[in-house]
Amino acid sequence: MRMKNSEKVALDKVVALQSLRQQLGEELGQKITSGAELLDEQQRRESRWSSGREDWDASLGGGWAQGQLTELIAPEVSTGSGLVMAQLLARARQERRYVMLLDVGQGFSMEGFSANDLETLLWVGCASAKEAIEALDVVSRDENFFLFLIDLRDSEPSDWRSVRASQWYRVLGQLRQRESVALLFARQAVTAVAKQRLELKERLSWESLEGEREVLKASIRFQRSQVVAPECKRRPWEDCRGEILAVG
Amino acid sequence: MHRIGEAVDGNVSGYAVIWCPDFRLQAVVRRVNWREDPVALVDDQQRQSIVLARNVAASREGVDVAMKTVQALARCPALRVERPSASGELAAGRCLLETALGWVPGVEETEPGLLTLDLSTQVEEAWLESGRRIRGRLYDVGFEVAVGVGETPSLARIAALAAWQKGGSLWHLHRDNRIELLDGLPLTAAETGEDLNERLRLWGIETLGAFARLQREAVASRLGEEGVKLWLRLTGRLRRPLKLARLEQLFEEHHDFDYEVCDRESLLFVLNRFIKGLSSRVEQTGRAVIAVHLLISYADGGCYAKRLSLPEPLLDEMVLFRLVSSHLEALEMKAAVEAVRLRFEPSDPVASQRQLFGAGLRNRFQFEDTMKRLRRLVGTDRVGAIRSLDSHLPGVFQLVSLPDEIEEVREHCGPPTIGLVLRRYATAIQARVMLQGERPLQIHSPRVSGIIVNASGPWRSEGDWWHRGREWMRSEWDVEVMKQGLFRLVECRGEWEVEGYYE
Structure with missing residues (x-):
């Protein structure tokens, strides 16, 4: 197949840029870093809270992002989001930290959790996503809580779409200030404020009902997905990022 | 001896x-x-106003006790006349x-x-x-x-x-x-x-x-x-026991407004002044405040009284003011305010100190404040730490206060180390279930419909039969619905429901 003209031009540009970068490196004798590399470096430096499992930490980039909102998308039933919640509660209990669960739909069932792990959990039953975010706005200011779980798995899109973007940003500001961890459990992307969006796509088998928890957790695969505002999809040209060279 | x-x-x-x-x-x-x-205290309740007391400056000017006020003013024109x-x-x-x-x-x-x-x-x-x-x-x-x-x-x-x-x-x-x-x-x-x-x-x-x-x-x-x-x-032979003053009734301030006050700002201004003064007075006695009593008298004769308790004794003016102001914000003032009274209930300051490696609430006041706001937002019955009830009825739990201290993790206690986590629907979903013998074969419901490829059950339970009207009996089935996931079905007296799903 013949290469399109536009693709050929783009490839030429990349080759020219690489040669320029090499030339600059030779002349200046210093380390040359691109803007994209700088961003990646900054991301690596961000605080992470270990999930308590090495395999998960590896796929999460060191753990759950602190001072950020992470969306955990379980598009279908029985993809293991409950196991993730159980692991989060166990980890927080182990580290003797308080956890708050904002449960929209109030479907939380204590049967699936160890009584130990529930000791530090404060449950808040919310009637709607809007109420949950208002509650999160209140509680995220409290320095006593480290981990916030927002369960929107049973919430309809019309429900969480009523939450204003400004509310999400206000909450994000407070999370950053406190370096807290916030996880939003949902069936689909909810907000563009989320720093990280992880998807659980693989459905667990019938045998998992009697499988060992640790084995089941090991089978969970997080898939990173691009954070795009669910309300307005980005247009193609907005994703094009120019290469900015920085001399370090 | x-x-x-x-x-x-x-x-x-x-x-x-x-x-x-x-x-x-x-x-x-x-x-x-x-x-x-020169100042004189006069009694003008009598037919003729008389001097009850005077200070040294007034005494030097010739003003005396029991003198008529007019006469005192004649002797000392600069005399300031005050009423008790x-x-x-x-x-x-x-x-x-x-x-x-x-x-x-x-x-x-x-x-x-x-x-x-x-x-x-x-x-x-x-x-x-x-x-x-x-x-x-x-x-x-x-x-x-x-x-x-x-x-x-x-x-x-x-x-x-x-x-x-x-x-x-x-x-x-x-x-x-x-x-x-x-x-x-x-x-x-x-x-x-x-x-x-x-x-x-x-x-x-x-x-x-x-x-x-x-x-x-x-x-x-x-x-x-x-x-x-x-x-x-x-001769020092007459002794009597003292009736000691009770500290609890001491720290109180009262203000009668010269005019009726309708806005909260004026009230808060006065209360802020009270809090500052009372805090320093409590501090002088080496105590702290455990509760604040607020009494508001309205112009229509009514009054409002409230005891605002603190989670632990403290003397932080800012926290005390926030406690009072946040309460006033939520208070609906039905009439203009005529007078306000504030009393601090003193207590011994906190003597306890956390263990060096202890963990618990970092800021109890902030926690109490958060709880109050949360309860106002979602309701008092929907906030708390989840604890199991002494019942076999699935899905019931009680809400208690979150512990102040978090102890070290003990040995793993109770289930579960196997299986998935159940999440219940807010309300159980009615379903039509086709059976093959006793085993569910197909399900139709607003949430989930399809062929049941795997099923395990029935897991029967019953309870509260000793309480008339509260008895329950149910059969649970764990099922896998083709290409839809794992669910829990419940059969109760021939009626089927989808209780929740496994995650």
Whole structure:
């Protein structure tokens, strides 16, 4: 197949840029870093809270992002989001930290959790996503809580779409200030404020009902997905990022 | 064995009296801060207004007690005429008492402007120095007082009166030279009746010391009960227990608005001032605040009272103000406010200290505040720490308070180490289930419909059959619906429901 003209031009540009970068490196004798590399470096430096499992930490980039909102998308039933919640509660209990669960739909069932792990959990039953975010706005200011779980798995899109973007940003500001961890459990992307969006796509088998928890957790695969505002999809040209060279 | 007059712990028992002469006048003068100007307190409830009390500056101008106000003004045109103020006297009394409590814990409010203190908790060497210090502290807050120290409350009172009459600030009627000191005091210093004074003067007894030297039997036979009582007082033989002031009723401020107040800002302004003043007063006694009592009087005759409790004793003005202001914000004021009263309930400050490696609530006040706001937002029955109930009925739990401290993780207790986590639907979903024998084969419901490829059950349970109307019985099935996931079905008396799903 013949290469399109536009693709050929783009490839030429990349080759020219690489040669320029090499030339600059030779002349200046210093380390040359691109803007994209700088961003990646900054991301690596961000605080992470270990999930308590090495395999998960590896796929999460060191753990759950602190001072950020992470969306955990379980598009279908029985993809293991409950196991993730159980692991989060166990980890927080182990580290003797308080956890708050904002449960929209109030479907939380204590049967699936160890009584130990529930000791530090404060449950808040919310009637709607809007109420949950208002509650999160209140509680995220409290320095006593480290981990916030927002369960929107049973919430309809019309429900969480009523939450204003400004509310999400206000909450994000407070999370950053406190370096807290916030996880939003949902069936689909909810907000563009989320720093990280992880998807659980693989459905667990019938045998998992009697499988060992640790084995089941090991089978969970997080898939990173691009954070795009669910309300307005980005247009193609907005994703094009120019290469900015920085001399370090 | 300890001697009479000596406390059990070795400290000598003694008493002090703090006397604030012309207390009603001082309460007013202190409030308006006219110490140097001539001021008179007048009673205009009578047909003709008369002077009840006057300060030294007014006395120098010729103003005297019981003089007509008009006459007093004629003598001293610059005289400031004041009326007695009940709220001013209350505040002054509280201030006196609180300051005295900074000296010793046992204080009796004997009468307005006169306090009796039990000094047995302090070593004798420190009495005079403490007395001077307390007098200085009272002077700073606008009181001129005399302090008397003696073996008994009566002797201490005589000493205080003597101190004032002699122009001194502090008198100590020491037991070793008591009689000699009493020799220098006139009979009036013992506040005896005119008749007794006159009879003693006729006998040639001019001083208290001379009277104390008489024989008890001679006094009893000639002067009767009144004479004996005075003799017992002067010889230190008359003792009485003190009615100690209760600290709980002390820290209170009251304000009557000159005009009716409708906005919260004015109210908060006054309350903020109260909080600052009361906090420093509580601090002086080495205590902290455990609760705040708020009383608002409305113009329509109604009133609102509330006790705002704190999770632990504290003295942070900002936190106390936030507590009161956040409560006022939520309060619907049905009428204009006429008066406001604020009282601090004191308590011992927190003595506990967390373990070095302990974990728990970092900020209890913030936590309590968060809880209040959350409960207001979602309702009181939807916030709490989840704990199991003593029941086999699935899905029921109780909500309790979150623990203040988090203990180390104990051995793993209870289930589950296997399986998935169940999440229930907010309300169970009615379903039509096709059966093959007893086993579910196909399901139709608004949430999930399809062929059941795997099923496990029935898991039967029942309970509360011993409570009429509350009995329950159910059969659970765990099912896998083709390409849809794992669910829990419940069959109860032939009706099927989708209870939740496994995650």
